[in-house]
Structure formats: C-alpha cells, structure tokens
Amino acid sequence: MSITVSLPGTALRDALGAMPDGVDLLEWDLSGPPPAEHIDIVVPPYMDTLGRLGALSGVTTRLVQSQSIGYDGVEDALPPGIVFANAASVHETSTAELAVALILASQRGIPDFVRAADRGEWAPKRHASLADRTVLLVGVGGVGRAVLERLIPFEVNVVRVARTARDDETGRIHAIDDLPSLLPDADIVVIGVPLSPDTEHLVDAAFLAAMSDGALLVNVSRGSVVDTEALLAELSSGRLRAALDVTDPEPLPDGHPLYTAPNMLLSPHVGGATTAMMPRMAKLLRDQIERMLRGDEPRNVVLRS
Known part of the structure; x- marks a missing residue:
C-alpha cells in the first residue's frame, strides 16, 4: 500500500525525517491548486488556515490533519466529505x-x-x-x-x-x-x-x-x-x-x-509557538501515516463534513 501526504512547508518535512516505503510527500500550502487529484493526508498551514480550506474542494482526501488543537469555524469552512483531525497532544x-x-x-x-x-x-x-x-x-x-x-x-x-x-x-x-x-x-x-x-x-x-x-x-x-x-x-x-x-x-x-x-x-497568541511544536507535530503525523498504512482509523478526528 502507498499513500500521498501533502505538507505546507519544509519545516514539518525536515522534522518528519525518513518515511516508510510507499509514502510520497508533496508540498502544498492550500494557497493554489492541489499538486495531485488525490492526496491521502493533507496537512494545512498552522496559521491563517480557515480562509484556505476551500481549496480542499479540488482534491479527494482521506484525512485533513490540522496543526492546531482548536477547530472553531472549521466546520463552516470545510467542503463536504472531509474527515478532519485536530492536533491534540502537540500544543x-x-x-x-x-x-x-x-x-x-x-x-x-x-x-x-x-x-x-x-x-x-x-x-x-x-x-x-x-x-x-x-x-x-x-x-x-x-x-x-x-x-x-x-x-x-x-x-x-x-x-x-x-x-x-x-x-x-x-x-x-x-x-x-x-x-x-x-x-x-x-x-x-x-x-x-x-x-x-x-x-x-x-x-x-x-x-x-x-x-x-x-x-x-x-x-x-x-x-x-x-x-x-x-x-x-x-x-x-x-x-x-x-x-x-x-x-x-x-x-x-x-x-x-x-x-x-x-x-x-x-502575549500575542503564542501558547503553542515553541520548539516543542515541530517534533510533536511530526510524531503525530508519523502515527497517522502508520495508522493509514495499517488500515487503522486515524486519531483525533473531530469533524466529518
């Protein structure tokens, strides 16, 4: 089994390190058209996410993995048919x-x-x-x-x-x-x-x-x-x-x-903005990837649009 994962930038990619065989990493910050018609796991940017979620209507995906714990306003911004997980355990x-x-x-x-x-x-x-x-x-x-x-x-x-x-x-x-x-x-x-x-x-x-x-x-x-x-x-x-x-x-x-x-x-909304974020976010994402490869349900699912 192989899966495709999109990341919003290089910081999370660097924190992920080596991936298992069959995992294809793409870069997409949701500010333009998707790089593929199907992306198994989409990771949106950490900040200014709500205004970009509409871009998900141009792609099929099995999971959108947020980098935030809170998800207020997300349900109204998501296209239909999206499984959305928050970043509990990260911040x-x-x-x-x-x-x-x-x-x-x-x-x-x-x-x-x-x-x-x-x-x-x-x-x-x-x-x-x-x-x-x-x-x-x-x-x-x-x-x-x-x-x-x-x-x-x-x-x-x-x-x-x-x-x-x-x-x-x-x-x-x-x-x-x-x-x-x-x-x-x-x-x-x-x-x-x-x-x-x-x-x-x-x-x-x-x-x-x-x-x-x-x-x-x-x-x-x-x-x-x-x-x-x-x-x-x-x-x-x-x-x-x-x-x-x-x-x-x-x-x-x-x-x-x-x-x-x-x-x-x-303080200017910096509760999660520390050096702990990327390693913990990478750990959560690796777990989600491994779960998908095994056919298990994802963690932290909070919305199904």
Missing part, C-alpha cells in the same frame, strides 16, 4: 507552560520590574505569591490537565470546572453552573475551554463581577470566550487583573485599548 504542554508563566509574571510583578529596569530604576515591591492561592481552572481538557499538573508543585488550591460535574483520579470537578458560587473565592481564574456557542462570552460582565477584588483572569483558550468590553471596564476601574494570550479581536489592531489597559499582561 498542550507549551500552552500550559505559558499559562503558568503568565500567572507567575502577574503575581510576582515581573512586568513592573522590567519597566522599572528599562527606566534605570531600582523598584522593589512586595507582590502576591502563587503559593497558597486558590486557582479556579475552567476547562479540564488536554490544556486544562497540563495546567493542573504544572500548578500542583506550586502548593496551590486548584478548583476545577467543566460542563458537567464528576469525579476523577485527582478529585472533584464542578459543573459550569457552579461558577457563580466558586468565582468569589478564586484568586486566579484560568480559562482553558474550547470556543463554541456555549462558551462564547462565557466570561461576561456577570462572570467578571463575581470575581473578587484584585483577582487575576488568565485566558489561553480563545479570545471570544471573554467579552472584551466587559473586561476593559473591570481593568480600567483597577478592580481586576488580566493576563491574555488570546484576544477578541485578534490580532489586536493598532491603538486598541487592551494594549494600554492597567493591570494587563498581554
């Missing part, structure tokens, strides 16, 4: 690293220290610890689990929330309906849910109003999970703090008020 670790980095930097005042150093000032100040804080983790999927694993050594009290209440090997998971009673006791709230009609603007004015004075909101999921105007109102009053890797709109246009909002730490 969770790096995204969790960034979430913890944003928490630590915000708690310990790192942005203020950096700005003071840029001005040539020695500006010591006592800040809040991460130790002994209550962290409310909203979302217990792959990213949420990775964040939890990294928070536990910091001696925090982690409270978890998911769509439905249940227990697992690490304890109780509360239902999302419990948020109003849980938010007032949280020092830090980490958002790690996928974007869906149910989670769009989950963090709205009422959600933010329920957070305690001085609490920190951390969003590493999707920008539209948070109501930007409601968050800006709380930041401008000085009541809440925020650390965001994702925003709505995204990218932020020049001069957007989030850039200059007080108590804000902003």
Whole structure:
C-alpha cells in the first residue's frame, strides 16, 4: 500500500525525517491548486488556515490533519466529505507552560520590574505569591490537565470546572453552573475551554463581577470566550487583573485599548509557538501515516463534513 501526504512547508518535512516505503510527500500550502487529484493526508498551514480550506474542494482526501488543537469555524469552512483531525497532544504542554508563566509574571510583578529596569530604576515591591492561592481552572481538557499538573508543585488550591460535574483520579470537578458560587473565592481564574456557542462570552460582565477584588483572569483558550468590553471596564476601574494570550479581536489592531489597559499582561497568541511544536507535530503525523498504512482509523478526528 502507498499513500500521498501533502505538507505546507519544509519545516514539518525536515522534522518528519525518513518515511516508510510507499509514502510520497508533496508540498502544498492550500494557497493554489492541489499538486495531485488525490492526496491521502493533507496537512494545512498552522496559521491563517480557515480562509484556505476551500481549496480542499479540488482534491479527494482521506484525512485533513490540522496543526492546531482548536477547530472553531472549521466546520463552516470545510467542503463536504472531509474527515478532519485536530492536533491534540502537540500544543498542550507549551500552552500550559505559558499559562503558568503568565500567572507567575502577574503575581510576582515581573512586568513592573522590567519597566522599572528599562527606566534605570531600582523598584522593589512586595507582590502576591502563587503559593497558597486558590486557582479556579475552567476547562479540564488536554490544556486544562497540563495546567493542573504544572500548578500542583506550586502548593496551590486548584478548583476545577467543566460542563458537567464528576469525579476523577485527582478529585472533584464542578459543573459550569457552579461558577457563580466558586468565582468569589478564586484568586486566579484560568480559562482553558474550547470556543463554541456555549462558551462564547462565557466570561461576561456577570462572570467578571463575581470575581473578587484584585483577582487575576488568565485566558489561553480563545479570545471570544471573554467579552472584551466587559473586561476593559473591570481593568480600567483597577478592580481586576488580566493576563491574555488570546484576544477578541485578534490580532489586536493598532491603538486598541487592551494594549494600554492597567493591570494587563498581554502575549500575542503564542501558547503553542515553541520548539516543542515541530517534533510533536511530526510524531503525530508519523502515527497517522502508520495508522493509514495499517488500515487503522486515524486519531483525533473531530469533524466529518
């Protein structure tokens, strides 16, 4: 059996290394016509993918393997008859690293220290610890689990929330309906849910109003999970703090008020943008190729258009 795989560029090709016999690699970033009438596995580009998925209508394929975990908007952009897999297992670790980095930097005042150093000032100040804080983790999927694993050594009290209440090997998971009673006791709230009609603007004015004075909101999921105007109102009053890797709109246009909002730490959607990405993406793709060669079902299928 032989299969054809299209890759969007040379970086992933280099990371894949030697392929088994019968695997033909092509280069296609979906910006032009397909290089073949049939491609067994199509890997779209990592960024700016939605606008290119229409190119799949010009090719038959057995699997489209995304390089992202999130797939909001993909269903509407896919031509019919497509099997679409996300990149679960690729970005969770790096995204969790960034979430913890944003928490630590915000708690310990790192942005203020950096700005003071840029001005040539020695500006010591006592800040809040991460130790002994209550962290409310909203979302217990792959990213949420990775964040939890990294928070536990910091001696925090982690409270978890998911769509439905249940227990697992690490304890109780509360239902999302419990948020109003849980938010007032949280020092830090980490958002790690996928974007869906149910989670769009989950963090709205009422959600933010329920957070305690001085609490920190951390969003590493999707920008539209948070109501930007409601968050800006709380930041401008000085009541809440925020650390965001994702925003709505995204990218932020020049001069957007989030850039200059007080108590804000902003990173430009780089949760998965680390050196870990390509080796892990290559590992996932090799597994998908080997599965197809064996006649097994692919991993991580999230859509069938």
